[in-house]
Amino acid sequence: MAQAEYYFERLNKQLKTDKFIFPPSVEIDLTNTCYQNCYYCNVHDFRKNFPDVGTKEDYLKLIDLLPKEDCYDITYAGGGDPLANKDANEIFNYSLDKKFKIGIITNGMGIDKLSFTKDKRPDWIGIDIDTVDEDLYFKIRKGNLKKVLNGIDKTISDFKLYGTEMTFKCLVTDYNNTKENFKESIELASKMGFDMFFVRVAHFKDGHIIQPATTWDDLENYLKEQCEKNNIRLGCSFNKEKEFLINKNKFIEKCFGPMLSLIFAADGKIYWCTEYRGIKEYQLGDWIKNGIKDLYSNDIVKEMKKFDQCHKCSHQCRFYENFKFINKIIDGLEGEDAGHKTGFF
Ligand code: SF4
Ligand code: SF4
Numbered sequence: 001m002a003q004a005e006y007y008f009e010r011l012n013k014q015l016k017t018d019k020f021i022f023p024p025s026v027e028i029d030l031t032n033t034c035y036q037n038c039y040y041c042n043v044h045d046f047r048k049n050f051p052d053v054g055t056k057e058d059y060l061k062l063i064d065l066l067p068k069e070d071c072y073d074i075t076y077a078g079g080g081d082p083l084a085n086k087d088a089n090e091i092f093n094y095s096l097d098k099k100f101k102i103g104i105i106t107n108g109m110g111i112d113k114l115s116f117t118k119d120k121r122p123d124w125i126g127i128d129i130d131t132v133d134e135d136l137y138f139k140i141r142k143g144n145l146k147k148v149l150n151g152i153d154k155t156i157s158d159f160k161l162y163g164t165e166m167t168f169k170c171l172v173t174d175y176n177n178t179k180e181n182f183k184e185s186i187e188l189a190s191k192m193g194f195d196m197f198f199v200r201v202a203h204f205k206d207g208h209i210i211q212p213a214t215t216w217d218d219l220e221n222y223l224k225e226q227c228e229k230n231n232i233r234l235g236c237s238f239n240k241e242k243e244f245l246i247n248k249n250k251f252i253e254k255c256f257g258p259m260l261s262l263i264f265a266a267d268g269k270i271y272w273c274t275e276y277r278g279i280k281e282y283q284l285g286d287w288i289k290n291g292i293k294d295l296y297s298n299d300i301v302k303e304m305k306k307f308d309q310c311h312k313c314s315h316q317c318r319f320y321e322n323f324k325f326i327n328k329i330i331d332g333l334e335g336e337d338a339g340h341k342t343g344f345f
Pocket of ligand 1 (some may be wrong): 034035037038041042043078079080081106107128141216273
Protein backbone atom coordinates (compact mmCIF):
# COMPACT_ATOMS: atom_id res chain seq x y z
CA MET A 1 0.00 0.00 0.00
CA ALA A 2 1.35 3.43 -0.88
CA GLN A 3 2.38 5.50 2.11
CA ALA A 4 -0.30 8.17 1.57
CA GLU A 5 -3.01 5.55 1.25
CA TYR A 6 -1.74 3.90 4.41
CA TYR A 7 -2.00 7.17 6.38
CA PHE A 8 -5.49 7.78 5.07
CA GLU A 9 -6.55 4.25 6.04
CA ARG A 10 -5.17 4.73 9.56
CA LEU A 11 -7.12 7.94 10.11
CA ASN A 12 -10.27 6.55 8.57
CA LYS A 13 -10.13 3.41 10.71
CA GLN A 14 -9.79 5.37 13.95
CA LEU A 15 -12.61 7.73 13.03
CA LYS A 16 -14.92 4.85 12.13
CA THR A 17 -14.15 2.56 15.07
CA ASP A 18 -13.22 5.13 17.73
CA LYS A 19 -10.22 2.90 18.50
CA PHE A 20 -6.96 4.78 18.99
CA ILE A 21 -3.96 3.75 16.88
CA PHE A 22 -0.54 4.84 18.09
CA PRO A 23 0.58 7.81 15.91
CA PRO A 24 3.33 7.53 13.27
CA SER A 25 5.42 10.19 15.01
CA VAL A 26 6.20 11.11 18.60
CA GLU A 27 8.11 13.85 20.30
CA ILE A 28 10.32 12.92 23.21
CA ASP A 29 11.61 15.64 25.55
CA LEU A 30 14.95 14.59 27.02
CA THR A 31 15.02 17.40 29.55
CA ASN A 32 13.38 20.61 30.76
CA THR A 33 16.79 22.23 31.14
CA CYS A 34 18.01 24.82 28.67
CA TYR A 35 21.17 26.94 28.71
CA GLN A 36 19.51 29.74 26.77
CA ASN A 37 16.63 31.92 27.85
CA CYS A 38 14.65 33.07 24.81
CA TYR A 39 12.15 35.81 25.59
CA TYR A 40 9.51 34.00 23.52
CA CYS A 41 10.05 30.60 25.15
CA ASN A 42 6.65 29.08 25.94
CA VAL A 43 7.94 26.53 28.43
CA HIS A 44 9.41 28.90 31.07
CA ASP A 45 6.78 27.98 33.65
CA PHE A 46 6.85 24.31 32.80
CA ARG A 47 10.61 24.27 33.26
CA LYS A 48 10.40 26.11 36.58
CA ASN A 49 7.68 23.94 38.05
CA PHE A 50 8.34 20.49 36.60
CA PRO A 51 11.78 18.98 37.14
CA ASP A 52 13.15 16.18 34.96
CA VAL A 53 12.26 12.77 36.29
CA GLY A 54 13.35 10.38 33.47
CA THR A 55 16.68 8.57 33.71
CA LYS A 56 18.64 7.30 30.72
CA GLU A 57 17.24 3.83 31.43
CA ASP A 58 13.67 5.20 31.40
CA TYR A 59 14.23 6.71 27.95
CA LEU A 60 15.77 3.52 26.54
CA LYS A 61 12.83 1.54 27.92
CA LEU A 62 10.38 3.99 26.35
CA ILE A 63 12.03 3.57 22.94
CA ASP A 64 11.67 -0.20 23.32
CA LEU A 65 7.98 0.22 24.12
CA LEU A 66 7.04 2.33 21.09
CA PRO A 67 5.04 0.05 18.76
CA LYS A 68 7.28 -0.34 15.69
CA GLU A 69 4.39 -1.41 13.45
CA ASP A 70 2.68 1.97 13.92
CA CYS A 71 5.36 4.45 14.93
CA TYR A 72 8.37 5.36 12.77
CA ASP A 73 9.66 8.83 13.67
CA ILE A 74 10.93 10.35 16.87
CA THR A 75 11.55 14.07 17.17
CA TYR A 76 13.71 15.09 20.08
CA ALA A 77 12.57 18.61 20.83
CA GLY A 78 11.33 20.89 23.56
CA GLY A 79 10.67 21.21 27.21
CA GLY A 80 14.25 22.35 27.28
CA ASP A 81 17.10 21.76 24.85
CA PRO A 82 17.59 18.02 24.12
CA LEU A 83 21.37 18.41 23.97
CA ALA A 84 21.35 19.62 27.58
CA ASN A 85 20.69 16.01 28.60
CA LYS A 86 24.14 14.45 29.14
CA ASP A 87 22.91 11.12 27.73
CA ALA A 88 21.42 12.64 24.56
CA ASN A 89 23.97 11.17 22.17
CA GLU A 90 23.50 7.65 23.57
CA ILE A 91 19.70 7.91 23.48
CA PHE A 92 19.70 9.21 19.88
CA ASN A 93 21.95 6.36 18.78
CA TYR A 94 19.84 3.81 20.63
CA SER A 95 16.72 4.95 18.77
CA LEU A 96 18.63 4.69 15.49
CA ASP A 97 19.72 1.14 16.44
CA LYS A 98 16.03 0.38 16.89
CA LYS A 99 15.42 1.64 13.32
CA PHE A 100 13.50 4.82 14.13
CA LYS A 101 14.00 7.87 11.96
CA ILE A 102 14.98 10.73 14.20
CA GLY A 103 14.90 14.51 14.03
CA ILE A 104 16.44 16.88 16.54
CA ILE A 105 15.38 20.44 17.33
CA THR A 106 18.01 22.33 19.28
CA ASN A 107 19.49 25.75 19.94
CA GLY A 108 22.79 24.26 18.69
CA MET A 109 24.74 24.54 21.94
CA GLY A 110 26.82 21.38 22.27
CA ILE A 111 26.09 20.10 18.76
CA ASP A 112 29.81 19.33 18.33
CA LYS A 113 29.54 16.69 21.06
CA LEU A 114 27.20 14.50 19.01
CA SER A 115 28.55 11.50 17.20
CA PHE A 116 26.94 9.73 14.27
CA THR A 117 27.98 7.85 11.12
CA LYS A 118 26.73 7.65 7.55
CA ASP A 119 24.69 4.55 8.43
CA LYS A 120 23.40 5.84 11.74
CA ARG A 121 22.44 9.48 11.64
CA PRO A 122 19.46 11.77 12.21
CA ASP A 123 17.25 12.42 9.19
CA TRP A 124 17.24 16.10 10.03
CA ILE A 125 18.43 18.62 12.57
CA GLY A 126 16.72 22.00 13.00
CA ILE A 127 18.71 24.67 14.78
CA ASP A 128 16.87 27.68 16.23
CA ILE A 129 19.06 30.67 15.46
CA ASP A 130 16.62 33.51 14.57
CA THR A 131 19.24 36.06 13.59
CA VAL A 132 22.92 36.31 12.68
CA ASP A 133 23.29 39.69 14.39
CA GLU A 134 25.12 39.07 17.69
CA ASP A 135 23.36 41.83 19.65
CA LEU A 136 19.92 40.84 18.45
CA TYR A 137 20.74 37.20 19.12
CA PHE A 138 21.54 38.06 22.71
CA LYS A 139 18.39 40.15 23.05
CA ILE A 140 16.25 37.31 21.73
CA ARG A 141 17.99 34.26 23.15
CA LYS A 142 20.41 35.41 25.90
CA GLY A 143 23.03 33.24 24.25
CA ASN A 144 26.40 33.57 22.58
CA LEU A 145 25.96 33.52 18.79
CA LYS A 146 29.66 33.13 17.99
CA LYS A 147 29.99 30.04 20.16
CA VAL A 148 26.92 28.44 18.62
CA LEU A 149 28.03 29.16 15.03
CA ASN A 150 31.52 27.78 15.79
CA GLY A 151 30.03 24.51 16.99
CA ILE A 152 27.86 24.26 13.85
CA ASP A 153 30.81 25.12 11.62
CA LYS A 154 32.85 22.27 13.11
CA THR A 155 30.16 19.67 12.47
CA ILE A 156 27.95 20.65 9.54
CA SER A 157 30.17 19.12 6.85
CA ASP A 158 30.03 15.75 8.65
CA PHE A 159 26.26 15.91 8.92
CA LYS A 160 25.97 16.72 5.23
CA LEU A 161 28.27 13.85 4.38
CA TYR A 162 26.06 11.50 6.37
CA GLY A 163 22.95 12.81 4.58
CA THR A 164 21.35 14.64 7.52
CA GLU A 165 19.20 17.55 6.37
CA MET A 166 20.24 20.72 8.18
CA THR A 167 17.66 23.44 8.79
CA PHE A 168 18.35 27.00 9.95
CA LYS A 169 15.25 27.90 11.97
CA CYS A 170 14.12 31.46 12.29
CA LEU A 171 11.23 32.61 14.43
CA VAL A 172 9.90 36.03 13.52
CA THR A 173 10.04 38.04 16.76
CA ASP A 174 9.81 41.70 17.83
CA TYR A 175 13.58 42.06 17.28
CA ASN A 176 14.43 40.42 13.94
CA ASN A 177 11.34 41.40 11.96
CA THR A 178 13.00 43.23 9.04
CA LYS A 179 13.79 42.16 5.47
CA GLU A 180 17.43 43.12 5.98
CA ASN A 181 17.71 40.81 8.95
CA PHE A 182 16.17 37.86 7.06
CA LYS A 183 18.43 38.55 4.07
CA GLU A 184 21.58 38.40 6.23
CA SER A 185 20.38 35.21 7.92
CA ILE A 186 19.60 33.50 4.59
CA GLU A 187 22.99 34.46 3.17
CA LEU A 188 24.87 33.08 6.17
CA ALA A 189 22.70 29.95 6.39
CA SER A 190 23.52 29.20 2.76
CA LYS A 191 27.21 29.96 3.19
CA MET A 192 27.46 27.65 6.20
CA GLY A 193 25.88 24.79 4.24
CA PHE A 194 22.34 24.61 5.65
CA ASP A 195 19.87 22.88 3.31
CA MET A 196 16.79 24.78 4.41
CA PHE A 197 15.81 28.15 5.85
CA PHE A 198 12.63 27.68 7.89
CA VAL A 199 10.54 30.60 9.13
CA ARG A 200 7.55 30.80 11.39
CA VAL A 201 6.05 33.44 13.63
CA ALA A 202 6.70 33.46 17.39
CA HIS A 203 3.70 33.15 19.67
CA PHE A 204 3.36 34.57 23.12
CA LYS A 205 1.32 33.36 26.03
CA ASP A 206 0.45 36.97 26.96
CA GLY A 207 -1.41 37.22 23.63
CA HIS A 208 0.70 39.89 21.92
CA ILE A 209 0.91 39.26 18.20
CA ILE A 210 3.84 39.87 15.84
CA GLN A 211 2.80 41.88 12.80
CA PRO A 212 4.68 41.61 9.49
CA ALA A 213 6.57 44.72 8.31
CA THR A 214 4.36 44.71 5.17
CA THR A 215 2.12 41.62 4.77
CA TRP A 216 2.83 37.93 5.35
CA ASP A 217 2.39 37.28 1.59
CA ASP A 218 4.83 40.03 0.65
CA LEU A 219 7.37 38.78 3.18
CA GLU A 220 6.99 35.21 1.92
CA ASN A 221 7.64 36.33 -1.67
CA TYR A 222 10.70 38.24 -0.54
CA LEU A 223 12.03 35.20 1.35
CA LYS A 224 11.42 33.01 -1.72
CA GLU A 225 13.46 35.40 -3.87
CA GLN A 226 16.30 35.53 -1.37
CA CYS A 227 16.38 31.77 -0.90
CA GLU A 228 16.40 31.15 -4.65
CA LYS A 229 19.22 33.64 -5.04
CA ASN A 230 21.23 31.91 -2.33
CA ASN A 231 20.39 28.40 -3.43
CA ILE A 232 18.77 27.28 -0.20
CA ARG A 233 15.28 25.79 0.22
CA LEU A 234 12.64 27.83 2.00
CA GLY A 235 10.26 26.35 4.57
CA CYS A 236 7.61 28.85 5.55
CA SER A 237 4.57 28.41 7.76
CA PHE A 238 2.90 31.80 7.36
CA ASN A 239 -0.27 29.99 6.23
CA LYS A 240 -0.61 28.68 9.75
CA GLU A 241 -0.26 32.26 11.03
CA LYS A 242 -2.90 33.50 8.62
CA GLU A 243 -5.30 30.74 9.71
CA PHE A 244 -4.59 31.65 13.32
CA LEU A 245 -5.39 35.32 12.77
CA ILE A 246 -8.73 34.38 11.20
CA ASN A 247 -9.58 31.86 13.94
CA LYS A 248 -7.95 33.37 17.00
CA ASN A 249 -11.18 34.18 18.77
CA LYS A 250 -12.76 30.80 18.05
CA PHE A 251 -12.16 27.63 19.99
CA ILE A 252 -11.03 24.67 17.91
CA GLU A 253 -13.99 22.35 17.50
CA LYS A 254 -12.29 19.01 16.84
CA CYS A 255 -8.64 18.32 17.55
CA PHE A 256 -6.97 15.16 16.23
CA GLY A 257 -3.46 16.03 17.47
CA PRO A 258 -2.80 12.68 19.21
CA MET A 259 -3.55 10.77 15.98
CA LEU A 260 -0.64 12.62 14.40
CA SER A 261 1.86 13.00 17.23
CA LEU A 262 2.18 12.56 20.99
CA ILE A 263 4.50 14.26 23.47
CA PHE A 264 6.47 12.25 25.99
CA ALA A 265 7.63 15.00 28.32
CA ALA A 266 10.53 15.15 30.76
CA ASP A 267 8.16 15.34 33.75
CA GLY A 268 7.25 11.71 33.03
CA LYS A 269 3.84 12.48 31.52
CA ILE A 270 2.39 11.96 28.04
CA TYR A 271 0.69 15.09 26.67
CA TRP A 272 -1.96 15.67 24.03
CA CYS A 273 -0.01 18.52 22.45
CA THR A 274 3.25 20.49 22.73
CA GLU A 275 1.29 23.62 23.69
CA TYR A 276 0.06 22.12 26.95
CA ARG A 277 3.04 20.60 28.71
CA GLY A 278 2.37 20.70 32.45
CA ILE A 279 -1.41 21.18 32.08
CA LYS A 280 -3.24 18.36 33.78
CA GLU A 281 -6.33 18.26 31.54
CA TYR A 282 -4.07 17.50 28.55
CA GLN A 283 -2.20 14.64 30.25
CA LEU A 284 -2.81 11.29 28.63
CA GLY A 285 -0.74 9.10 30.91
CA ASP A 286 2.39 8.52 32.93
CA TRP A 287 5.01 7.00 30.63
CA ILE A 288 7.57 6.34 33.35
CA LYS A 289 5.16 4.34 35.52
CA ASN A 290 2.91 2.79 32.90
CA GLY A 291 4.72 2.96 29.55
CA ILE A 292 2.15 3.51 26.79
CA LYS A 293 -0.70 1.56 28.42
CA ASP A 294 -2.61 4.63 29.65
CA LEU A 295 -3.21 5.73 26.05
CA TYR A 296 -5.60 2.87 25.49
CA SER A 297 -7.57 3.14 28.72
CA ASN A 298 -9.47 6.31 27.77
CA ASP A 299 -11.76 7.08 24.87
CA ILE A 300 -9.28 9.46 23.23
CA VAL A 301 -10.81 9.31 19.76
CA LYS A 302 -14.23 10.24 21.12
CA GLU A 303 -12.60 13.08 23.07
CA MET A 304 -10.95 14.30 19.83
CA LYS A 305 -14.32 14.40 18.07
CA LYS A 306 -15.99 16.43 20.84
CA PHE A 307 -12.81 18.34 21.71
CA ASP A 308 -14.51 21.72 22.29
CA GLN A 309 -16.83 20.18 24.88
CA CYS A 310 -13.81 19.03 26.92
CA HIS A 311 -11.15 21.70 26.17
CA LYS A 312 -10.91 25.33 25.13
CA CYS A 313 -8.02 25.78 22.71
CA SER A 314 -7.56 28.72 20.34
CA HIS A 315 -3.81 28.35 19.78
CA GLN A 316 -1.83 28.81 16.60
CA CYS A 317 -2.06 25.10 15.75
CA ARG A 318 0.50 23.29 13.62
CA PHE A 319 -2.18 20.83 12.56
CA TYR A 320 -4.78 23.25 11.11
CA GLU A 321 -4.38 21.86 7.59
CA ASN A 322 -4.42 18.25 8.77
CA PHE A 323 -7.59 18.84 10.80
CA LYS A 324 -9.38 20.31 7.79
CA PHE A 325 -8.68 17.13 5.91
CA ILE A 326 -9.58 14.80 8.78
CA ASN A 327 -12.91 16.62 9.07
CA LYS A 328 -13.50 15.88 5.39
CA ILE A 329 -12.88 12.20 6.08
CA ILE A 330 -15.49 12.34 8.85
CA ASP A 331 -17.90 13.91 6.39
CA GLY A 332 -17.49 10.88 4.15
CA LEU A 333 -14.65 11.74 1.78
CA GLU A 334 -13.49 8.27 0.92
CA GLY A 335 -12.26 6.14 -1.97
CA GLU A 336 -11.43 8.04 -5.15
CA ASP A 337 -11.60 11.43 -3.45
CA ALA A 338 -9.49 10.44 -0.47
CA GLY A 339 -6.33 12.13 0.69
CA HIS A 340 -3.97 10.03 -1.39
CA LYS A 341 -5.83 11.09 -4.56
CA THR A 342 -6.40 14.73 -3.68
CA GLY A 343 -2.78 15.23 -2.78
CA PHE A 344 -3.25 16.03 0.87
CA PHE A 345 -0.56 13.66 2.13
S1 SF4 B 1 16.24 27.35 23.22
FE1 SF4 B 1 14.15 26.57 23.19
S2 SF4 B 1 13.80 25.71 25.25
FE2 SF4 B 1 15.63 27.05 25.37
S3 SF4 B 1 14.83 29.03 26.05
FE3 SF4 B 1 14.92 29.05 23.81
S4 SF4 B 1 12.86 28.42 23.12
FE4 SF4 B 1 13.07 27.84 25.30
S1 SF4 C 1 -2.88 23.50 19.57
FE1 SF4 C 1 -4.91 22.93 20.36
S2 SF4 C 1 -5.98 22.22 18.54
FE2 SF4 C 1 -3.79 22.18 18.01
S3 SF4 C 1 -3.10 20.10 18.53
FE3 SF4 C 1 -2.76 21.39 20.31
S4 SF4 C 1 -4.62 21.06 21.57
FE4 SF4 C 1 -5.08 20.42 19.50
